[in-house]
Amino acid sequence: LGRNIVELGMVHDLQVQNGKVSFTLALTTMACPLRGRMQDDARKRLLALEGIREVDISARAMTDEEKAKVFGKSGQEQGSAAAHNHIKHVVAVMSGKGGVGKSSVSALLAVALRRKGYTVGLLDADITGPSIPKMLLSEPGRPMGSPLGILPVESPSGIKIISINLLLADPNQAVIWRGPLISGAIRQFWGDVLWGDLDYLIVDLPPGTSDASLTVMQVLPLNGIVMVTTPQSLAGMVVRKASSMAEQLASRLLG
Amino acid sequence: LGRNIVELGMVHDLQVQNGKVSFTLALTTMACPLRGRMQDDARKRLLALEGIREVDISARAMTDEEKAKVFGKSGQEQGSAAAHNHIKHVVAVMSGKGGVGKSSVSALLAVALRRKGYTVGLLDADITGPSIPKMLLSEPGRPMGSPLGILPVESPSGIKIISINLLLADPNQAVIWRGPLISGAIRQFWGDVLWGDLDYLIVDLPPGTSDASLTVMQVLPLNGIVMVTTPQSLAGMVVRKASSMAEQLASRLLG
Numbered sequence: 098l099g100r101n102i103v104e105l106g107m108v109h110d111l112q113v114q115n116g117k118v119s120f121t122l123a124l125t126t127m128a129c130p131l132r133g134r135m136q137d138d139a140r141k142r143l144l145a146l147e148g149i150r151e152v153d154i155s156a157r158a159m160t161d162e163e164k165a166k167v168f169g170k171s172g173q174e175q176g177s178a179a180a181h182n183h184i185k186h187v188v189a190v191m192s193g194k195g196g197v198g199k200s201s202v203s204a205l206l207a208v209a210l211r212r213k214g215y216t217v218g219l220l221d222a223d224i225t226g227p228s229i230p231k232m233l234l235s236e237p238g239r240p241m242g243s244p245l246g247i248l249p250v251e252s253p254s255g256i257k258i259i260s261i262n263l264l265l266a267d268p269n270q271a272v273i274w275r276g277p278l279i280s281g282a283i284r285q286f287w288g289d290v291l292w293g294d295l296d297y298l299i300v301d302l303p304p305g306t307s308d309a310s311l312t313v314m315q316v317l318p319l320n321g322i323v324m325v326t327t328p329q330s331l332a333g334m335v336v337r338k339a340s341s342m343a344e345q346l347a348s349r350l351l352g
Numbered sequence: 353l354g355r356n357i358v359e360l361g362m363v364h365d366l367q368v369q370n371g372k373v374s375f376t377l378a379l380t381t382m383a384c385p386l387r388g389r390m391q392d393d394a395r396k397r398l399l400a401l402e403g404i405r406e407v408d409i410s411a412r413a414m415t416d417e418e419k420a421k422v423f424g425k426s427g428q429e430q431g432s433a434a435a436h437n438h439i440k441h442v443v444a445v446m447s448g449k450g451g452v453g454k455s456s457v458s459a460l461l462a463v464a465l466r467r468k469g470y471t472v473g474l475l476d477a478d479i480t481g482p483s484i485p486k487m488l489l490s491e492p493g494r495p496m497g498s499p500l501g502i503l504p505v506e507s508p509s510g511i512k513i514i515s516i517n518l519l520l521a522d523p524n525q526a527v528i529w530r531g532p533l534i535s536g537a538i539r540q541f542w543g544d545v546l547w548g549d550l551d552y553l554i555v556d557l558p559p560g561t562s563d564a565s566l567t568v569m570q571v572l573p574l575n576g577i578v579m580v581t582t583p584q585s586l587a588g589m590v591v592r593k594a595s596s597m598a599e600q601l602a603s604r605l606l607g
Contacts, residue, residue: 193481193526195450195559225560226448226590268589271448271561271597276531279562304450304559305480306526307534334523335481342526 100244102135106163116150118143123159125177125289128281130274132156178246178291184218187298187317188351192325193339194332195304200228202325203301207233207256215296218249220286221260222313223303224279225272230262237263246291257295259286276308283312306342314346321351355499357390361418371405373398378414380432380544383536385529387411433501433546439473442553442572443606447580448594449587450559454580455483458556461578462488462511470551473504475541476515477568478558479534480527485517492518501546512550514541531563538567561597569601576606 102108102122111120122139124132140152164177190203200223207219221229230237233252240263241248249257261282262268274282292298300317303309313319322343326336343350357363357377366375377394379387395407419432445458455478462474476484485492488507495518496503504512516537517523529537547553555572558564568574577598581591598605 195452195481197451225562226450226593228586228590231586231589269592269596271593271600273561273566273597273600275563275566276534279531306528307480308530308562311528311530331483331486334486335483337524338481338526341524342528345526345528 102139107159116148117153118149118151119153119155122154122156123163124156125159125164126281126284127156127158128277128284130278130282130285177289179288181245182290182292182295184292184295184298186296186320187300188321188323189222189300189302189313189317189319189348190323190325191302191310191339191343192336193304193306193342194326194335195226197325197327197332197336199223199304199325200232200301202323203299204229204232206323207297207299208254210297210299211254211256216255216257216294218257218292218295218298219259220283220290220298220300221258221262222283222286222300222309224261224274224282224309226303227260227262229258229260229301230268233258237268239263240290243291246289247285248291257292259290279308280312283309284316287317306339310339310342311346314343314348319348321349323351357394362414371403372408373404373406374408374410377409377411378418379411380414380419381536381539382411382413383532383539385533385537385540432544434543436500437545437547437550439547439550439553441551441575442555443576443578444477444555444557444568444572444574444603445578445580446557446565446594446598447591448559448561448597449581449590450481452580452582452587452591454478454559455487455556457578457580458554459484459487462552462554463509465552465554466509466511471510471549473512473547473550473553474514475538475545475553475555476513476517477538477541477555477564479516479529479537479564481558482515482517484513484515484556485523488513492523494518495545498546501544502540503546512547514545534563535567538564539571542572561594565594565597566601569598569603574603576604578606 107123109121109123136154139154143149143152190199192199207217211217219229221227238250240250240259249259250263251257261272300313302313324336324340326332362378364376364378391409394409398404398407445454447454462472466472474484476482493505495505504514505518506512516527555568557568579591579595581587
């Protein structure tokens with residue numbers, strides 16, 4: 098975000114006594130994927146100071162008031178960038194089954210809409226198996242920070258892309274996260290990314306009907322779902338499970 | 353299990369006062385997928401009794417001592433059946449990527465080992481997209497209960513199979529569970545199923561490196577992992593993530 102954690106109002110209850118420093122780190126969400134890194138960085142920098150022998154950092158989530166103070170508006174469920182985003186249509190691409198072509202359909206849908214002149218974003222909600230950067234970016238850049246939120250990476254044709262693999266140092270690195278962290282990352286991709294004005298935001302879902310799909314259906318204002326399958330009866334069975342989930346959560350099937 | 357919840361020592365702190373019944377239901381694990389159903393059933397049956405106006409049921413997990421009393425041995429991490437199981441080798445089939453053939457490899461591996469004369473079990477750890485029953489059972493039966501644990505369904509050639517789809521009334525029904533329930537189901541498939549004497553237990557993992565894979569690697573005594581991929585570089589990237597996970601969790605890659 099281009100500001101340090103003190104300026105961002107994330108440091109509370111600071112105490113220094115006999116070479117021991119303790120404080121509470123207030124995070125936008127406890128599921129913040131950078132939590133461990135921020136704590137480690139702060140600890141290292143403090144221990145490098147003369148006279149500091151011990152560092153004790155606890156963490157908590159920011160209150161809505163604190164978020165509003167830092168980000169200049171009500172934080173609520175959504176992060177700082179959401180207030181600046183104007184997204185007309187949100188379409189999720191789902192399947193339940195793996196390897197049927199969800200990411201290909203997502204990418205081609207984004208390209209087709211872009212060629213028709215629309216402004217298009219692509220949110221890769223497959224946190225443990227992200228395919229979008231490799232499909233659309235020959236030389237993936239890194240998302241940059243801005244005072245208003247994370248800036249997505251743009252494809253050569255102007256599609257705005259966010260994916261966990263754009264944030265990893267090594268694209269082969271495993272993201273070994275349990276459900277709450279997966280959900281937290283998806284919430285941040287929605288609320289903390291400065292998408293700006295978009296005609297369409299395409300959301301590429303992972304296989305399964307667990308945390309990622311649930312979070313996308315519960316948190317994002319979906320206009321509809323594109324369901325992808327292949328002709329095998331085995332794929333059909335698993336895809337019918339996904340359709341049943343969409344039905345139960347009142348999401349509209351577009352095709 | 354063929355015994356009622358009172359006999360199983362699951363009912364505690366029973367109080368009846370002025371037509372109000374309250375008790376605590378002690379479950380083998382709080383992630384028990386039947387928790388809601390047991391509570392609902394108990395409530396319905398109690399309200400059907402004359403003079404009962406109100407029913408209040410709380411839930412908690414059994415202590416190890418309680419489990420030992422009910423199941424005749426130390427409960428610990430594992431359920432009742434685990435003490436009666438003697439499994440020589442546990443092999444997980446993994447990929448990270450969906451649709452590359454994990455379930456086909458699992459099923460064919462089980463068939464090949466069975467043809468060589470070994471006793472073989474197949475644990476379908478893909479809770480949201482289970483493929484094994486459709487691959488190996490032309491007319492899937494239902495797992496039966498026994499005093500010692502859940503009995504797996506046997507394929508015509510004698511492979512013992514457990515899968516969430518054998519427990520659902522409709523195979524197209526979606527299992528919309530967040531991570532903790534997914535993990536709970538896998539723990540039960542391991543600890544509460546009466547596998548008996550097995551030379552090999554094959555575990556078919558879902559795509560991804562989240563809850564299901566983590567639970568299998570942390571709870572089951574894996575002898576090794578078979579990693580499945582296809583020739584595309586995109587699949588390779590996601591499969592390398594899974595290999596990196598296996599490495600971090602000290603699981604041996606067999607091939």
